[in-house]
Amino acid sequence: MLRVDKGLAHLAQEYKSDPLNVFPRPDVQVLLRRLMVADARGHTVVVCLEPGKAWSLGRHGACLGDELELEGEIFDTLEAALWACFRVRWRALTGAECPVE
Amino acid sequence: MSKLPLRILGYTDKESVAPGEDINFFISSPERGKFQARILRLICGDDGPDGPGFKADPIETNVDGSYEARHQPIHCGSYAIVNDPAAFQAPALTLDAMVWPTLPGNGNAQVILGNFDASAQEGYALYLDENGLLSFRAGPKPSIRIARPMLARHWYHVTASFDASTGAVMLRQRRLLDYALSDAIDSAAGSLGEVAAANAAARPFLIAGWKEGDRVVAHFNGKIDSPRVFAGALGLNALAELEPQAKTGQPLIAAWDFSREMTTTCVVDVSGNDRHGELINLPTRAMKGWSWDGSEGNWQHKPGHYGAIHFHDDDLYDCAWDTDFTLKVPEGLKSGVYFAEIVQKAHDLILTDRIPFYVRPPRDRATSALALLIPTASYLAYSNSQAAARWELSTGNFTVLNLVDRYLTENPELGLSVYDTHSDGSGVCYSSRLRPVLNMRPGGVLWQLSADTHITDWLEAKRIPYDVITDEDLHHEGIDLLQKYKCVMTGSHPEYYTLEMLDAVRQFTQQGGRLIYLGANGFYWRVAYRASLPGVLEHRRAEDGMRAWISEPGEYHMSFTGELSGLWQRSGRPPQMLVGTGFTAQGFNMATYYERTPDSFHPRAEFIFQGIGENERIGDFGLLGGGAAGWEIDRADPLLGTAPHTLVLAVASEFSPSYHWVKEEMGHTHSSINGDSCPQIRCDMTYFETPNGGAVFSTSSISWAGSLSHNNYENNVSTITENVVRRFSNPVPL
Numbered sequence: 001m002l003r004v005d006k007g008l009a010h011l012a013q014e015y016k017s018d019p020l021n022v023f024p025r026p027d028v029q030v031l032l033r034r035l036m037v038a039d040a041r042g043h044t045v046v047v048c049l050e051p052g053k054a055w056s057l058g059r060h061g062a063c064l065g066d067e068l069e070l071e072g073e074i075f076d077t078l079e080a081a082l083w084a085c086f087r088v089r090w091r092a093l094t095g096a097e098c099p100v101e
Numbered sequence: 102m103s104k105l106p107l108r109i110l111g112y113t114d115k116e117s118v119a120p121g122e123d124i125n126f127f128i129s130s131p132e133r134g135k136f137q138a139r140i141l142r143l144i145c146g147d148d149g150p151d152g153p154g155f156k157a158d159p160i161e162t163n164v165d166g167s168y169e170a171r172h173q174p175i176h177c178g179s180y181a182i183v184n185d186p187a188a189f190q191a192p193a194l195t196l197d198a199m200v201w202p203t204l205p206g207n208g209n210a211q212v213i214l215g216n217f218d219a220s221a222q223e224g225y226a227l228y229l230d231e232n233g234l235l236s237f238r239a240g241p242k243p244s245i246r247i248a249r250p251m252l253a254r255h256w257y258h259v260t261a262s263f264d265a266s267t268g269a270v271m272l273r274q275r276r277l278l279d280y281a282l283s284d285a286i287d288s289a290a291g292s293l294g295e296v297a298a299a300n301a302a303a304r305p306f307l308i309a310g311w312k313e314g315d316r317v318v319a320h321f322n323g324k325i326d327s328p329r330v331f332a333g334a335l336g337l338n339a340l341a342e343l344e345p346q347a348k349t350g351q352p353l354i355a356a357w358d359f360s361r362e363m364t365t366t367c368v369v370d371v372s373g374n375d376r377h378g379e380l381i382n383l384p385t386r387a388m389k390g391w392s393w394d395g396s397e398g399n400w401q402h403k404p405g406h407y408g409a410i411h412f413h414d415d416d417l418y419d420c421a422w423d424t425d426f427t428l429k430v431p432e433g434l435k436s437g438v439y440f441a442e443i444v445q446k447a448h449d450l451i452l453t454d455r456i457p458f459y460v461r462p463p464r465d466r467a468t469s470a471l472a473l474l475i476p477t478a479s480y481l482a483y484s485n486s487q488a489a490a491r492w493e494l495s496t497g498n499f500t501v502l503n504l505v506d507r508y509l510t511e512n513p514e515l516g517l518s519v520y521d522t523h524s525d526g527s528g529v530c531y532s533s534r535l536r537p538v539l540n541m542r543p544g545g546v547l548w549q550l551s552a553d554t555h556i557t558d559w560l561e562a563k564r565i566p567y568d569v570i571t572d573e574d575l576h577h578e579g580i581d582l583l584q585k586y587k588c589v590m591t592g593s594h595p596e597y598y599t600l601e602m603l604d605a606v607r608q609f610t611q612q613g614g615r616l617i618y619l620g621a622n623g624f625y626w627r628v629a630y631r632a633s634l635p636g637v638l639e640h641r642r643a644e645d646g647m648r649a650w651i652s653e654p655g656e657y658h659m660s661f662t663g664e665l666s667g668l669w670q671r672s673g674r675p676p677q678m679l680v681g682t683g684f685t686a687q688g689f690n691m692a693t694y695y696e697r698t699p700d701s702f703h704p705r706a707e708f709i710f711q712g713i714g715e716n717e718r719i720g721d722f723g724l725l726g727g728g729a730a731g732w733e734i735d736r737a738d739p740l741l742g743t744a745p746h747t748l749v750l751a752v753a754s755e756f757s758p759s760y761h762w763v764k765e766e767m768g769h770t771h772s773s774i775n776g777d778s779c780p781q782i783r784c785d786m787t788y789f790e791t792p793n794g795g796a797v798f799s800t801s802s803i804s805w806a807g808s809l810s811h812n813n814y815e816n817n818v819s820t821i822t823e824n825v826v827r828r829f830s831n832p833v834p835l
Contacts, residue, residue, distance in 0.1 A: 019498065020498070022497065022690045022691040022757040022759065023757055023758070023777075024497075024758075026758075029497075029758055032497070032498070033494065035499075036493045036494050036499065037493065037494075038491065038494055039490060039491050040490040040491070040493060040499075040500040041490050043500075045490070045499060045500040045501070045502055046499055046500065046501040046502070047501070047502050047507065048501055048502065048503045048504070051149065051150070051503070052149070052150045055501075058502070060490055060500070060502070060510070061510060061511070063524075064415070064487065064510060064513040064524060065510075065511065065512075065513045066510075066511070067511055068502070068507050068510065068511065078501070081501075082498060082499055085499040086499070089499070
């Protein structure tokens with residue numbers, strides 16, 4: 001399994017440059033799969049506040065009925081919100097900050 | 102408690118209605134005051150910034166007006182009720198059941214049997230306490246309990262006796278699986294002292310819940326099998342000698358055999374006292390019982406092995422709200438997709454809901470050559486799905502939730518879909534429309550209903566007359582419904598089919614009918630309706646397929662009909678046999694274009710490609726992923742039943758790695774299952790003739806309909822669709 005650490009900063013940078021790229025290079029795909037989860041409950045996700053206009057991050061409730069906890073920052077593009085989600089997931093997996101701001 | 106904006110919500114008693122008939126609407130508002138209601142004909146439900154825009158025409162009806170807003174509650178959780186209160190007021194009794202708890206110790210009381218009322222603090226109950234300890238209580242007294250908590254997903258024989266005159270209680274549990282280092286048998290004895298309140302008033306006897314005022318709460322999560330109530334309080338030795346289901350000399354008050362009348366909501370008392378009960382909120386029947394030994398997987402063959410009912414605290418069948426208004430469908434009203442628009446001004450909020458329904462033509466005739474078959478069984482399967490949180494590995498990017506997703510996950514009382522699991526992790530087998538269904542409304546995500554209105558929008562733009570019929574209509578009326586039409590067109594994702602529906606469509610194509618399969622992943626899962634329970638569908642995720650959850654072994658046959666559920670392919674009827682193509686892959690991050698094949702130049706296909714260039718890319722545009730081929734896609738395969746004379750007209754193959762090959766075709770897992778390397782991941786547009794002048798045209802893509810409106814409806818996807826619709830609606834032989 002791919003070890004995720006600061007040595008993969010170039011892949012993080014590549015995702016940041018185009019988070020909606022549907023044909024990412026294979027090593028970027030592998031990194032993304034390491035950061036993704038089969039069930040996002042209990043994890044940070046992107047929340048659409050207004051279609052096409054505003055997004056935020058939120059922590060999905062762990063159980064059905066739990067409230068989704070919204071984070072404060074509002075993003076005006078989906079790409080920006082996805083990149084922010086990437087960084088949170090990186091930290092959640094590795095315990096360290098993503099080396100790319 | 103959710104902090105999301107309040108919602109006014111509603112649902113109807115019917116999904117499809119003909120002119121002259123009535124349809125009732127049930128509304129609940131969180132705020133008092135008045136709401137306005139009106140009826141609109143829906144043309145396009147796509148309210149996104151890139152689409153053709155939301156289009157609906159108001160219709161003058163008897164509904165127009167103002168109504169009193171009120172709150173109507175939803176009570177989830179299943180149980181059985183036996184309305185013979187006096188019978189269970191015995192001064193001394195013994196309770197006996199087999200149980201398979203799934204959430205012991207979930208912090209709530211979970212009732213097995215009894216007539217306890219938590220508000221009155223009267224009656225008695227055998228239950229699991231909040232820590233998963235087998236307990237007995239009577240009246241307001243503290244319970245007697247067994248110290249060892251129950252294990253989840255283990256069968257236990259539980260017994261309790263109670264003598265109201267002395268307050269003596271005996272409890273015993275025996276785990277059927279014996280493990281080292283852990284006793285399988287536990288017991289407890291004690292006295293509650295004087296408990297006059299235990300039998301103070303006659304109360305209904307409940308299985309899997311107890312009363313709290315007008316509500317039933319303390320729902321059991323798990324299976325209960327063969328519950329019995331004996332007259333007289335047995336001692337511990339006698340409890341130890343009780344064998345499940347075995348006859349004893351002790352007089353019975355009731356003994357329920359859940360394997361009887363499996364297809365109904367009745368629980369049958371076999372004690373001879375006829376104290377039958379009624380199931381509320383559809384707990385799952387046809388479940389393996391304590392005596393299942395793997396020798397049979399079909400409950401109809403060994404019903405005795407299927408004596409369990411699986412109860413859940415989140416089961417919901419019918420909200421059973423009171424009617425707020427009734428639409429009398431005007432005579433002569435054009436067939437189509439309609440909705441009631443509900444608007445309430447409350448303080449500084451405007452609360453709205455759009456409640457869809459379908460107006461079919463008069464029952465004795467068609468009003469167009471073309472019928473649009475709305476895939477309402479599939480809408481039902483997805484109703485209030487919680488699946489949004491479980492797709493990121495399929496979409497190739499992180500989860501993005503919208504407002505409806507959030508509302509559904511924070512308000513689970515709206516019930517679940519067959520894509521979900523119950524609170525105890527078991528799969529949801531039933532989905533009902535007798536509740537507000539938030540994700541099958543006009544507007545929002547382009548999936549099922551809203552996506553299918555790209556088709557109605559296009560038909561209106563092209564001025565092509567059409568009737569609207571639904572899956573429930575098809576299920577109940579079969580070929581008699583379809584044979585009124587020369588051409589039938591599906592929605593974008595007609596995934597769930599009953600046997601009756603599939604037979605009818607097959608007959609239609611064999612008798613000269615022409616079918617346009619304007620979608621993908623159709624005719625895939627086998628489901629069932631039940632005549633005595635309107636508005637609910639059953640499904641089991643049996644054997645294989647792209648499953649949201651996995652049925653337990655031995656639980657593949659549906660309780661409604663006994664049919665094997667799961668894939669139609671596993672019942673010997675792959676979609677390729679019906680429409681030439683069948684589900685091959687899904688991915689939700691892009692869509693692509695088709696390229697013509699040599700077959701498309703065959704004279705038989707000439708009418709389809711009139712106006713299309715030889716090397717033209719077909720559908721390199723669209724609202725669902727930017728192409729006409731995508732989201733879910735189908736392919737032709739002679740080994741799965743594609744007819745030998747089928748023309749594969751065009752193929753799309755440029756799919757992203759997030760597209761995944763369907764797992765039912767994989768012998769073993771390997772690395773070549775993605776859109777960038779798997780040869781089976783392609784989208785085949787096909788055409789073939791059927792006997793007696795019939796024909797089938799398949800686009801094999803969910804994204805197709807999302808391309809119809811491109812360039813003001815002037816594009817090659819629109820041209821091909823129009824060529825086929827007009828030719829298929831023409832009775833001249835093909």
